[in-house]
Amino acid sequence: MKDHSEMHIPTFDDVIAAHERIRPHVHRTPVLTSSYLNDLSGCELFFKCENFQKAGAFKVRGASNAVFGLSDAQAARGVATHSSGNHALSLSYAAGRRGIPCHVVMPRTAPQAKKDAVRGYGGIITECEPSTSSREEYFARVQQETGADFVHPYNDPRVIAGQGTCACELMEQMQERGGGLDCVVAPIGGGGMISGTCLTLSRIAPEVKIYAAEPEQADDAARSFRAGHIIADDAPETVADGLKVPLKDLTWHFVSRHVTDILTASEQEIVDAMELIWKRMKIVMEPSSAVPLATILKNPDVFAGKRVGVVITGGNVDLGKLPWMQK
Template identity: 85%
Template sequence: MKDAAEMYIPTFDDVRAAYERVKPHIHRTPVLRSSYLDGLTGAELFFKCENFQKAGAFKVRGASNAVFGLSDGEARKGVATHSSGNHALSLSYAAGRRGIPCHVVMPRTAPQAKKDAVRGYGGIITECEPSTSSREEYFARVHAETGADFVHPYNDPRVIAGQGTCSLELMEQMKDFGGGLDMVVAPIGGGGMISGTCLTLATIAPDVKVIAAEPEQADDAARSFRAGRIIADDAPETIADGLKVPLKELTWHFVSTYVADVLTASETEIVDAMKLIWQRMKIVMEPSSAVPLATILKNPDTFRGKRVGVIVTGGNVDLAKLPWMQA
């Protein structure tokens, strides 16, 4: 893997180009409010609801940018990736829209709802063990066999530029709410969404602080942030299945340069926040998407009196296995 100095670092021009490229293939997702949650947190919260996105997650933005940015010759062999779920189904969706194959390596423990969605979009799944090392080993085989274009779930300039279109929309939509934001909070796993958020806000709203939210049981980004270098865990265990992967060189560039802080929440706090949003806002979200609210509730002094954008990253959850239903 190249380090960030050797990789192409996307610019805001790439975000603008990505937005024009992906607009025909994505939803402009809504920004929702909750007076109850405002009162509970003491902040003004603006939820950017990517759980209403095509394929049920923000990752369709980066995946579509990568797929529709390929030349016809590059696209002929299809695309390939490894992913615990949302990138897999998003890339499968985008590949299906373009009519090309999509090969995906997924952990055998990935939620069945996400596996079903990948296959529903035409993706071809190879299962691996639930660790970064196994994922990369199996992917190397699939990639060698297919020759497909590798679209990394997050350590890819095309993907990061695509994810940056989410906060571009959010800032445009804030005009309908009488002004801008003081902070934006988003989940962090590999760092694709956070990197895209940093890329966009550093250009169009540099005074807005970017806060990353992470599970305590998969807190490698928080430890990396404090240590000043990437610290990677191979197989962390957390209910937030979309946040188990480590930072890579390109996303670390954005995290280390632009992120104001990385806050963490416990498994119980994540589940409580997820349930609260389901109850109060009546929207379906997955555990990874509840981590930002969990950290806001845990750190009230940081957010009180602030206007805070909260990126709800996805809604692909197995309805038969909701965490508060487990024995």
């Protein structure tokens, strides 16, 4: 099984190349603000809205970079991955744009909305049990049968370089507004978005601090950060279904070197932050995307008076099962 994590650590040149490669296939998403949330948090928040991205999530950046970077011979065999949702549908979208097959191993408990979207983009789903070990076992079988190119959801230099284009855009948009940022907060699961953010900001704006936001009930990245080595949980339970996966060697490289801190929020704090953004900003976003705001509201001293970029990572939520309807 060829694992692209063994290839190389991506550089900022890879981000620049990705920016050009994926331009025809992704949106330049807007940066929105809310005076209400500024007052509530005691800082100036700039929301980078990847919930408006193609396929509804930032992951289409990394997926498109991987798919459109393949040679014709590689592409003919298609691509394959394992994912709880957003990477699966992003890779299916990109593969569909290139006209190649996409095989996806998904936990049977993944939101129905995400499964439907994967199939809608032409992805071929194999279901597994909701654990990392089951996911990897089923995936090895699918890849052996198809010979498809493995595009890991986050531990892949092509994917990390693609995710790095989000921070590139955010900094361009802040310059257009005539100001910079003091820090950026993004969710952390496997660490693809955070790694891309680290890769970009350490090169173009090293003074900007990077905070990762994580659910308390899936806090393996925070524990890894404190311990100085990767600690992986097999099957954590959290409403933030996109943040259940552990860090890997490539993402740990960036997290351990460039992240200022990893902050956590409880399930209730995440749901409250999500409801707040829906009500106040009138935008649809998923629970994973609410974790940054939840940690900002929980740690007012850290962010007081700062200009803070907040990455809203995705908007693929099951509208029939909104978390505040479960009360």
